[in-house]
Amino acid sequence: MSENTKIDFIYLSEQDMIKAGVTDMPRCVDTMEDMFKLLYTGDYRMAGENNDSHGAMVTFPENPEFATMPRHTPDRRLMAMPAYLGGDYQTCGVKWYGSNIANREKGLPRSILMLILNDVETGAPLAYMSANLLSAYRTGAVPGVGARYLARKDSKVIGLLGPGVMGKTSVAAFMAVCPDIDTIKIKGRGEKSLNDFTNWLSKTFPQITNVKVVNSLEEVVKDADIVTYCNSGETGDISSYPEIKREWVKAGAFISMPAYCRLDEELEKPDVRKVLDNPGLYDAWFSEVPKPAHQYIPIIGVRFLDMVEEGLIEKSELEDLGKIVSGAAPARTNEDEIIILSVGGLPVEDVAWATKIYRNALKNKIGVTLNLWDTPELR
Structure with missing residues (x-):
C-alpha cells in the first residue's frame, strides 16, 4: 500500500477568523467552561x-551590550505558549507573539499574535492563524466562566478599569452569562479610549442603558x-499597581482580575474567597521568579502565593476554578460572599x-489551503 505523505494546512487571516466565528463570545465561554473540566x-x-507553564519568554535588557539588540521598553517581549x-x-x-x-x-496593537495548530499524532500543521482576536476572546471568556459560577445571578452593575480590548471582551463575556446587566461604570486613561469603548458598547449591548465615566477607583x-x-x-513597584x-x-461582589492589581489587607482576609483559574500555573510562575513574586508577575494570584510563603494564609484556602466548574467544589454559596478570581x-x-475555529473553517471552506509538501525530501 502506497504511503500518503502529502500535507496541506489552512491559513486563516483575521477576516477569515471572524468568518469562522472567533468573535462568538457565548460559544467561546462555553468552550472555556468545557476546557476547565x-x-x-x-x-x-x-x-x-x-x-x-505559561510559556517561554524572551526579554531584553535595559542597556543592551549590542547596538542592534532591542532595548527593554514596557511590555516588550517575545513569547511562545505551547499546549x-x-x-x-x-x-x-x-x-x-511579539509585544511592545x-x-x-x-x-x-500592543501584541501581534499568531497560532499554529498541529495534529497531535504526527505533529503536522493543521492551521496557521491570526491570533489577536482568538487570544482576546478566550481571555475575556474566562472571566465569563467565572461569572457564570461565582457572580450573583441578579448582577446588574459592572465596574471596569481599563476600557481597552480586554475590557471589551470581559464585558462581552459577562453579558453572555449575566443578561440582567444594565449599568457599567468605566475609568480609563484618555478620552479617545473611553469614546471608543462607549461607542462599541452602544452598538453591541444597547440594553446597557446606564453608562457612567468615573474618575476614581473607588467609584x-x-x-x-x-x-x-x-x-x-509597568511591573516592579507593587505600590503603583491599582488598588482595590x-x-x-x-x-456579594464578584471580582475578576485578569490584569495587575493589589488588594488591601481587609480583602486578603480568609472570609474573601480566592479562586485561581489554574493552580499549577501559579506554582510554575512562583518557581521561576525571585520573591516576593508579585513584583515580577503582577497577577493577583501570584500575590496569593506570596501570602502562603509569608504564612498569611494556607495554600488550601486557594480554590480551583476547574474544580468548581466540574462540580467537585462549591460555586457561589450565598448572596453576600465576596469572591476574587485571578485570571492568568x-x-x-x-x-x-x-x-473550534479551525473545525468550523474546514466545515465552511474558509481560509486558504497551503501545501507543506507532497513528499518530504528528508525522511
Missing part, C-alpha cells in the same frame, strides 16, 4: 516541569456587582478556541 481531570499538557488539550479536542499548538507597548504609537468599585481591572502598565479596598466592595491566561485556552 479537562484541566481539572488532568487531560492536558503545557510546558515546564509541572506541565503548567496540548485532550477530550474531544485532541490537538496541540503554540501561540507565538510602543506599538500603539504606530497604530498597531469604579462602589456598588458594582462585578468588578474587573483590565488595565496595563474592601470598604469599596459591595457585599493559559495556552490550553488558545488551543481549545483555535480547534
Whole structure:
C-alpha cells in the first residue's frame, strides 16, 4: 500500500477568523467552561516541569551590550505558549507573539499574535492563524466562566478599569452569562479610549442603558456587582499597581482580575474567597521568579502565593476554578460572599478556541489551503 505523505494546512487571516466565528463570545465561554473540566481531570499538557507553564519568554535588557539588540521598553517581549488539550479536542499548538507597548504609537496593537495548530499524532500543521482576536476572546471568556459560577445571578452593575480590548471582551463575556446587566461604570486613561469603548458598547449591548465615566477607583468599585481591572502598565513597584479596598466592595461582589492589581489587607482576609483559574500555573510562575513574586508577575494570584510563603494564609484556602466548574467544589454559596478570581491566561485556552475555529473553517471552506509538501525530501 502506497504511503500518503502529502500535507496541506489552512491559513486563516483575521477576516477569515471572524468568518469562522472567533468573535462568538457565548460559544467561546462555553468552550472555556468545557476546557476547565479537562484541566481539572488532568487531560492536558503545557510546558515546564509541572506541565503548567505559561510559556517561554524572551526579554531584553535595559542597556543592551549590542547596538542592534532591542532595548527593554514596557511590555516588550517575545513569547511562545505551547499546549496540548485532550477530550474531544485532541490537538496541540503554540501561540507565538511579539509585544511592545510602543506599538500603539504606530497604530498597531500592543501584541501581534499568531497560532499554529498541529495534529497531535504526527505533529503536522493543521492551521496557521491570526491570533489577536482568538487570544482576546478566550481571555475575556474566562472571566465569563467565572461569572457564570461565582457572580450573583441578579448582577446588574459592572465596574471596569481599563476600557481597552480586554475590557471589551470581559464585558462581552459577562453579558453572555449575566443578561440582567444594565449599568457599567468605566475609568480609563484618555478620552479617545473611553469614546471608543462607549461607542462599541452602544452598538453591541444597547440594553446597557446606564453608562457612567468615573474618575476614581473607588467609584469604579462602589456598588458594582462585578468588578474587573483590565488595565496595563509597568511591573516592579507593587505600590503603583491599582488598588482595590474592601470598604469599596459591595457585599456579594464578584471580582475578576485578569490584569495587575493589589488588594488591601481587609480583602486578603480568609472570609474573601480566592479562586485561581489554574493552580499549577501559579506554582510554575512562583518557581521561576525571585520573591516576593508579585513584583515580577503582577497577577493577583501570584500575590496569593506570596501570602502562603509569608504564612498569611494556607495554600488550601486557594480554590480551583476547574474544580468548581466540574462540580467537585462549591460555586457561589450565598448572596453576600465576596469572591476574587485571578485570571492568568493559559495556552490550553488558545488551543481549545483555535480547534473550534479551525473545525468550523474546514466545515465552511474558509481560509486558504497551503501545501507543506507532497513528499518530504528528508525522511
